[in-house]
Amino acid sequence: MxxxxxxxxxxxxxxxxxxxxxxxxxxxxxxxxxxxxxxxxxxxxxxxxxxPPVIALSRQLGPLENEIAQRRRLAVDLAETFQPFMAMGTHTASGDSITVLEGGERINAALNLATAQCQAELLTVQPSDRVSERSLLRSLERDKPLIDRGVKVRSLYQHTARYNPEKLAYVARLSEGKVEYRTIDELVERLIICDETVAFIPARDDQQIALELRHPGLVRYLIKVFEYLWDRAVPMSTGAPYEAASDGITEIQHSIAKLLVEGHVDEAIARRLGMNVRTCRAHIAKLASALGSGSRAQLGYLIAQSGILQQDH
Known part of the structure; x- marks a missing residue:
């Protein structure tokens, strides 16, 4: 073409x-x-x-949408083909329950197969600085058939996702039915769990190597980690994380204050909280203003003396 x-x-x-x-x-x-x-x-x-552009675009998208639909059907057919063998593999040796996936193509193929087999619930943890518009669209393509089948989806993002238009559009398109989205201040790494049977975690920072985990003990442990974070997260529909508490400090600023006292520099704080450095420094400036600090050194002292880190937020 x-x-x-x-x-x-x-x-x-x-x-x-x-x-x-x-x-x-x-x-x-x-x-x-x-x-x-x-x-x-x-x-x-x-x-x-x-x-007219609208007609021209429709003509071009038609074949692509048909191809996507065909590939989805192929994924479902493959899942059904391999389903009879899954029970036979439940008692394999522990070394066979951890698979190393190298390369984006192989990782996505494994994810597509796992989600095609998913029947009850999909859990995902998506750190803000690792979710681009492209991967969101890929997730949308992967998750939509699940939701259409009635599979429950729970996804965790960082609070900064509330300022990301791609993520908000993604949430809006999938907010109906059995879908829940929450945000929290810090997330360490990406995590995907299907039906309490298989989990995927990254094995390298560049996201080009992932681990597919089917060991029941490992999967149960990761589910407990997810539930721990989920209970402390805030539904995406609320504005609480960015609203000021009675002391004038927002929840995200409390998180920044904690990291400042621990001695982290601006770049490290921004990376931990999934925001850019400029946004992080803007929050630090607001925090300094709320506490009446005139310098960075004084800010750390005032945070420690104010008692805000001992308060329940």
Whole structure:
């Protein structure tokens, strides 16, 4: 398929503005024909008229949506094919219950298979600084069939997700039915658990190696970790984490105060809380203003003296 060309974009925009374009002008932009963006002018064969963008986009998306649907059906068929063998593998040696997955393609294939087999509940932990728009869309594609089947989904994000438009759009699209989203100040690593039988965790910081865990003891332990975080998290629908308490300090600023007292620098605090350094420093400035601090050294002292870290937030 011909790739989209810059010249084609310019000519298509011109055709949309004027209502038509000379046939001779578009010879240098074959992508216009490939993408079916022009059609002959019935009144003059030397001219072409533009196809409305909405119609053109629909024509291009149709085959892609069909391909996605076919791959989803293939994943379900594969899961059904292997289902009879799953019970046979429940008593394998402990070394076989931990699989090392290397490369994004293999990791995603394993995740797709596990979620295709998921029947009851999917648990996920998604640290804010590790979830890009691309991975969100991939998660949406993977989770949607689960939700359509009635599988319950619970996902944990960091509080900073509330300021991320991609995440909010993702939540809005999947907020109906058996789906719950909560946020918490700190999350260490990504975690995915399907039906209390299989869990996935990263094994390297670049996310190119993951571990698929099927050992019952390990999976139970990770579920307990998830539930511990879930009980302390706040539903995405509330604004509590960023609302000021009676002392004028927000929950996220309490988290920053704790890390400041522990001696962490701005970059480390931002990384721990899933925000950029500029946002972190803005919160530190607000914290300093609320406590009446005139310097960084004085801020640490005032945090320790104020007693805010001993309060229950």
């Amino acid at each position: 011909t790739e989209w060309c810059e010249e084609g974009g310019r000519l298509y925009a011109s055709a949309l503005r004027t209502g038509r374009i000379a046939r001779a002008e578009v010879e240098s932009a074959p992508c216009l024909v490939e993408f079916d963006l022009l059609h002959p002018d019935p009144d003059d064969p030397d001219w072409l008229r533009p196809v």
